[in-house]
Amino acid sequence: MLFAYTEEKKLITASARRDEKNCFCPDCGEPVICKAGKIKIPHFAHISGSNCFGLSEGETQEHLQLKQLFLDWGSRFECGWKMEEPLADLAQRPDLLQGNLAVEIQCSVINGSRLAKRINGYKQKGYQNWWLLGQKLWPADRLTHLQRQFCSFDQVKGIHLWLLEKDQLRLLYHIYEGEQFSYRETCWPSYSQSLNEIFQSTVFERPIPLFPTIEKRNSWKLALSMKLVQKNPKIRGLQHYFYQEHRHLLFLPEWMYFPSRYFFFYQEDLLVFRYLFQKEAKNASLIFQKFLAYRAENQKEWIFHQVDQQEILERLYLEAIFCQKKAKISAIR
Numbered sequence: 001m002l003f004a005y006t007e008e009k010k011l012i013t014a015s016a017r018r019d020e021k022n023c024f025c026p027d028c029g030e031p032v033i034c035k036a037g038k039i040k041i042p043h044f045a046h047i048s049g050s051n052c053f054g055l056s057e058g059e060t061q062e063h064l065q066l067k068q069l070f071l072d073w074g075s076r077f078e079c080g081w082k083m084e085e086p087l088a089d090l091a092q093r094p095d096l097l098q099g100n101l102a103v104e105i106q107c108s109v110i111n112g113s114r115l116a117k118r119i120n121g122y123k124q125k126g127y128q129n130w131w132l133l134g135q136k137l138w139p140a141d142r143l144t145h146l147q148r149q150f151c152s153f154d155q156v157k158g159i160h161l162w163l164l165e166k167d168q169l170r171l172l173y174h175i176y177e178g179e180q181f182s183y184r185e186t187c188w189p190s191y192s193q194s195l196n197e198i199f200q201s202t203v204f205e206r207p208i209p210l211f212p213t214i215e216k217r218n219s220w221k222l223a224l225s226m227k228l229v230q231k232n233p234k235i236r237g238l239q240h241y242f243y244q245e246h247r248h249l250l251f252l253p254e255w256m257y258f259p260s261r262y263f264f265f266y267q268e269d270l271l272v273f274r275y276l277f278q279k280e281a282k283n284a285s286l287i288f289q290k291f292l293a294y295r296a297e298n299q300k301e302w303i304f305h306q307v308d309q310q311e312i313l314e315r316l317y318l319e320a321i322f323c324q325k326k327a328k329i330s331a332i333r
Contacts, residue, residue: 001025001059003084004032004044014042026086026093031186062134063107066164069190074098086168090125092118101196102127105164106150107134112303115149119305124332130199132164139172142181145303148264151175152287152306156202159264169198174207179219181328182208211259220257221250224268227294237298238268245275253278255327262316265304269295270316277320288313304314 003011004023014034023044025032036042038252043064078098085097094102102122122129131150139147139161150197151161160173168187175183184205188198208259227235228249235249242249249271256274263270272294276287291313302309 001032001084002045004034014044026084028146060107060134061274063105063137065166066105066107066132066134068101069166070096070195074195076191078196086270087125087127088286090121090127092121094122094127094129101130101199102133103130105132105134106137108136109146112146112149115303120176128199129306130162132162132169135163135165138163139181143175143177147232149262149303149305151304153285153304153308153312154217157204173204175264176208176210176261178210178259179216184208207261210259210261212255212323216259217254217257220259224249235268237294237300238272241272241294242275247275254328258326260316260319262312262319265307265312266295266316269300273313273316273319274323277317278324282317282321284314284317287317 001014003026004014005011005026007022007024012023014036019314023032023034024030025044025046030046032044032046034042035045043059045059071081071083074096081096081098083096084093086093087097087102092102095105096103104118119129119131133147133150137147137150143151143161147161151159153159157173159172159175160171161175163170163172168189170185170187172183172185177182182205187202198283224235228239240251252271252275256278260270265275269291273287275290276290280286280290288310
């Protein structure tokens with residue numbers, strides 16, 4: 001942490017500390033020590049064995065540097081940017097704060113339940129929360145379980161993820177997972193534009209087109225077939241569900257195997273949603289209810305803390321209408 005309280009309850013920065021007076025953690029009140037050297041920038045740290053859950057996770061040099069970068073960057077264009085500012089109405093302390101925008105820069109692994117608690121805390125108190133990942137958490141060929149939890153969704157950017165390094169801010173958007181992992185990308189060099197303007201940007205490329213070709217449908221069926229042969233534990237609930245419905249996972253109507261922009265959220269369970277869409281005669285509320293019941297029965301939790309599940313269900317419904325119509329048109333031709 002870069003800030004701590006003195007015995008007089010004055011908030012000071014580690015770089016401004018000029019004496020050996022005791023300093024204390026702004027969250028838990030426990031003593032902290034000031035660290036500085038030729039490599040690391042000055043910062044405060046808890047004494048080993050601290051039970052603090054506010055700022056007790058060890059800060060990497062990357063995290064310290066990126067926080068300072070973001071503070072300098074934001075302050076160049078706008079007033080009111082603050083680092084490690086205590087929130088009077090919430091027992092959390094964002095890395096940076098500007099108005100009701102709380103910025104968190106994540107450079108190391110974090111427990112999923114703790115991440116959910118922090119995100120939900122901001123939401124309940126009306127704060128916008130902007131999470132950015134340091135380089136060690138950047139995705140490679142696929143998104144990990146943790147990386148998925150940092151993703152957001154909106155109509156303009158689709159599924160998106162923010163990445164930060166000292167030279168630039170990156171945005172991966174219109175993320176798609178199906179037969180391949182793909183996305184659009186845009187970057188902002190450091191100090192090139194107001195951070196609020198970047199966060200609220202609305203001009204982006206359209207999603208990469210999805211074509212429901214026979215090859216893609218067969219590819220998905222082949223992947224499902226392989227998982228059945230391998231007795232993949234993730235697909236057992238799906239197999240059992242269709243068995244009870246006197247149907248087979250590999251012999252559903254062709255349109256149900258069309259690619260989906262929302263495969264990212266539900267994976268193969270999309271087949272259950274589309275089957276219910278047909279079975280329940282497009283009764284949206286009943287489809288949602290039965291689909292969520294299936295998910296709960298198979299202990300599949302919603303891990304996307306920044307995304308409204310109801311919105312995704314509604315988009316899946318509209319997508320199913322589109323896929324079914326496209327299949328009918330193709331059959332006529």
